Amino acid sequence: MSSEQKVPAPPSFENLPPDTVLAETENILTSTSALHDDLAAKFTPTTATFNNIIRPIVDDTNRAACRLRILTTLLGQLSPDRKLRDAARQAETRVAAAQVKILMRPDIASLVGAIYEREKMAPDGNLDGQDRHLLTRMHGEYLRSGSFLRSDKEREELQATLEQIDRVRSAAQTAFTEDEGGIWFEREDLAGVPETILASMPQHGTRVQVTFRNAHVTALIRHAVSSETRRRFAVADQNRLPDNVTRLTSLVALRDKVARLLGYEHHAALKIVDKMAPSASYVEAQLNGLHRRLKPLAKAETDRLIQLKQRDYKEPVSELYSWDRAYYLHKQTQGSFFVDYELLAEYFEVNHTLQGVLDVFKELFGIDFQSIVTSVWHESVVAYGVRDSPGEGGEFLGHLYVDLFDREGKYRGAHHVLIKPGFVEANGDKHYPASALVCSFARPSLSRPSLLQHSEVKTMFHELGHAIHNIVARTKYAIPHSRDFIEIPSIMLENWIWLPEVLIRLGRHYKSQEALPRELAESVARTRNVNRANSILAQV
Numbered sequence: 209m210s211s212e213q214k215v216p217a218p219p220s221f222e223n224l225p226p227d228t229v230l231a232e233t234e235n236i237l238t239s240t241s242a243l244h245d246d247l248a249a250k251f252t253p254t255t256a257t258f259n260n261i262i263r264p265i266v267d268d269t270n271r272a273a274c275r276l277r278i279l280t281t282l283l284g285q286l287s288p289d290r291k292l293r294d295a296a297r298q299a300e301t302r303v304a305a306a307q308v309k310i311l312m313r314p315d316i317a318s319l320v321g322a323i324y325e326r327e328k329m330a331p332d333g334n335l336d337g338q339d340r341h342l343l344t345r346m347h348g349e350y351l352r353s354g355s356f357l358r359s360d361k362e363r364e365e366l367q368a369t370l371e372q373i374d375r376v377r378s379a380a381q382t383a384f385t386e387d388e389g390g391i392w393f394e395r396e397d398l399a400g401v402p403e404t405i406l407a408s409m410p411q412h413g414t415r416v417q418v419t420f421r422n423a424h425v426t427a428l429i430r431h432a433v434s435s436e437t438r439r440r441f442a443v444a445d446q447n448r449l450p451d452n453v454t455r456l457t458s459l460v461a462l463r464d465k466v467a468r469l470l471g472y473e474h475h476a477a478l479k480i481v482d483k484m485a486p487s488a489s490y491v492e493a494q495l496n497g498l499h500r501r502l503k504p505l506a507k508a509e510t511d512r513l514i515q516l517k518q519r520d521y522k523e524p525v526s527e528l529y530s531w532d533r534a535y536y537l538h539k540q541t542q543g544s545f546f547v548d549y550e551l552l553a554e555y556f557e558v559n560h561t562l563q564g565v566l567d568v569f570k571e572l573f574g575i576d577f578q579s580i581v582t583s584v585w586h587e588s589v590v591a592y593g594v595r596d597s598p599g600e601g602g603e604f605l606g607h608l609y610v611d612l613f614d615r616e617g618k619y620r621g622a623h624h625v626l627i628k629p630g631f632v633e634a635n636g637d638k639h640y641p642a643s644a645l646v647c648s649f650a651r652p653s654l655s656r657p658s659l660l661q662h663s664e665v666k667t668m669f670h671e672l673g674h675a676i677h678n679i680v681a682r683t684k685y686a687i688p689h690s691r692d693f694i695e696i697p698s699i700m701l702e703n704w705i706w707l708p709e710v711l712i713r714l715g716r717h718y719k720s721q722e723a724l725p726r727e728l729a730e731s732v733a734r735t736r737n738v739n740r741a742n743s744i745l746a747q748v
Contacts, residue, residue, distance in 0.1 A: 215604045216640050218582040218591060219278060219628055226295035229279050233299040236272050237306045243268050248315040253322035258335060261319050262343055263634050270631045270686040274639060276303055277627055285385070285619035286611060286646065288586050293385075293617055297378055304374040308353070308367055317355030320347055338684050345687060348482055354470060366469045373462045380455040385619050390419035391444050393437060400433035402550055404656055420445055421614055422621065423650040426661070429534040430549075442531035484692045499748050505741035516540055537739055545738070547731045549661060555715035555724045556665055558612060558649060558658040564714040565668055566592075568704060569676055574600045577608065588613050589644075594679050606630060606679040607642040613658065614648040622647040622667045624674035629686030639686075643675035657718055662732060665714065666705045673698035706736045 247261055280303055284296035310316070324347040327333060327340065335343065350356070354366040392415050398406060405427040410417040418424050418441060425445065432438050463475040472478040476488035485491050510528050513536040518525045528536070541547045566577050577592040584591060592608040609627065611618075623646050630641030647667060652658040660668070677697050704710045708729035715724025 215593075218580065218593075218607050219274075219642050220583055221278065221282075221585045222583045224279075224283065224292065226291045229283065229292065229295045229299050230302075233276065233279050233302060236276060237302065240268055240272055240310070241306070244310060244313060244316055247319070248313070251319055253318050256319040256322050258323055258327070258339060258343065259634075261316075261323060262339075262346060265316075265346070266342060266685055267633050270629055270633075270639065273686060274628045277625075277629075282585065282625055282627055282644070285625065286585055286644075288615065288617060290386075290617055297382060301374055301378055305371050308370045308374075311350055311353035312355050312363055312367055314355050317350040320350055321356075342685050342687060345482075352470060352478065352481065357469075362469060366466065369462055369466050369469070373459060373466070376455050376458050376462070380452045380459075383449050383452055386617060387420060387449060388616060389448060390417045390424070391441050392417050393440075397434055397437045398428070398432055400431045401427050402431060404653070405431075405650075407653060407655075408650060420448065422648050423614065426534075429531060430538045432535070435532070438531035438535060439529070442529075446530075482690075495748050499745065502741045502745045502748070506745045509739050509742050513537065513540065516543075533739075533742075541735050541738060545731050545735050547728070547735055552715075552724075552728060552732065553659040553661050554719070555717050555728075556660040556662075557716070557718040558652075558660055560716055560718075561660055561665060561668065561714055562610065562612070565665075565672060568669075568710065568713075569672065570597070572701075573676060573680055575605065575676075575680065576602075580607075584609065586611065586615070588615075594676075604640065606640045608675055608679060609642070609644040611644055612647045612649050613651045615651075618648065619646065620648055622671050624671050624678070626678055630678070630681060630683070631686040632684045641678050641681070643678045645672050645675050647671065659718065662705065666702055669701045669705055670698040673701040706733050708733050 243264065247264065251260060276299075280296050280300035282296075284293055284300055287293050287296065320343075324343055327335060327343060353370075354363055357363045357366065390410070392412075395406070395414050395416050398416060398418070405423070406416060409419065409424060418428050425441075428441050429438055432441075460475075467473070467475045467478040470478060474488070476491070480488045480491065485494075513533065514525055514528050516536050516539055517528060517532060538549065541549070570576060574597045576595045576597050578595065580591050580593050582591050589609055589611045592610070594605045594608050596603045596605060607627075625644040625646055626641075627644055628639070628642040630639055632638050645668070647664070649658055649660060649664060674694075674697075708726060711729040711732060712724050712726060715729070716722070717724075
């Protein structure tokens with residue numbers, strides 16, 4: 209590491225009562241608004257330049273994001289304190305409303321537009337590739353945010369609609385995250401569900417509550433022998449949060465309204481503008497073609513599962529219901545590919561697996577992870593400093609946080625949270641990124657550690673890929689990755705969990721400490737394309 213490099217302190221997550229979250233958010237938004245007022249007062253389309261308009265705006269946006277990401281997204285999704293989560297969501301709504309107002313300012317939009325038009329006429333000017341990309345992207349944001357609408361009434365209608373969209377979206381996400389519901393079953397109805405999973409469920413006498421949390425959902429639909437148990441649970445799961453159905457319907461209509469106000473045929477036409485695909489109709493044609501080619505393959509996969517289901521019934525079977533698929537897929541992998549996923553999980557204790565995955569990333573990217581003690585938002589979170597490896601110069605790159613276990617009020621599912629962007633200010637000050645790997649794995653019990661399913665190891669690789677993508681990126685500006693490319697690194701990294709050598713390297717039995725047997729690793733690798741057509745078709 210260079211002796212001149214100043215390693216920054218990690219982000220702080222302390223002293224954040226709800227009222228402070230809202231007050232600090234308002235202070236940041238007020239400061240940003242004042243900057244835009246000042247720029248609009250000082251410059252005209254003739255005097256506006258990249259350095260006196262674009263650079264101050266992006267530096268302010270990036271500095272604000274370093275704090276706002278914590279005050280809104282992170283605390284709203286991950287804080288164990290309900291009052292703090294609610295305050296963070298309120299703050300997030302205020303930030304979204306402020307961003308709408310900023311992007312609809314015709315005075316600032318005219319300055320950005322003038323700079324864009326001049327640079328378009330002089331492509332060999334003083335701007336480098338990153339500068340031009342930033343300018344093009346910022347200009348597009350103003351165009352697609354209604355700042356160039358001539359009618360004040362239209363701008364006001366658009367602003368109100370965009371703010372309503374954010375309120376509806378926030379309400380839907382809050383309902384989903386805060387839902388602690390489930391279905392009560394008699395214990396005998398849960399035959400087939402592993403005892404280790406049952407032990408983690410709420411119990412009352414002979415009854416057990418299967419919650420709608422990921423680990424419980426997966427365990428029941430994959431293992432419960434009773435078709436009626438699986439049906440009851442699947443129907444309840446699909447019919448919970450009915451208000452979100454209304455919200456979704458509302459969102460579709462509101463997004464269509466926004467697109468039409470901006471002069472687009474529909475929402476898809478608006479969203480495709482800055483993407484690689486030429487049009488929404490092109491995307492639709494590609495999806496229809498994919499659907500057509502996959503359909504016969506998917507039917508063949510389903511027919512094989514129906515044949516497997518027939519063995520459990522005396523009367524003829526012709527249907528594979530939604531609550532049947534995971535159960536019979538599990539039986540298929542056990543019977544045809546000799547993969548016992550519960551046995552396999554015993555080789556992937558969560559902490560050992562995480563260290564193994566970090567080691568793989570270390571070799572792939574030439575980086576090191578050093579555990580650090582610092583403030584975190586929950587006691588189970590661990591933090592790392594990330595550096596280039598000594599052979600690459602040892603330069604500090606950023607901070608990584610790992611939040612693996614499910615808990616009440618935490619965002620469901622796995623994802624990457626960008627805590628702090630990395631960027632370089634106009635004065636040369638460098639800001640280092642911070643990312644969080646967030647999962648909802650089952651917590652360890654007193655008698656058994658947290659053991660990962662193969663699909664959860666895949667999830668760890670995928671989401672850590674997003675985090676490392678953020679940390680190793682070296683750019684002047686904290687511009688979000690384009691949506692066309694954002695999943696590519698993580699999808700590529702999923703490849704490793706299908707290689708027997710990698711599985712053997714990662715797998716170690718939590719009791720005996722023995723390595724994963726090669727025959728089991730090779731059996732897992734052979735299941736890579738099982739139900740692949742149906743899996744892709746579900747996304748199409």
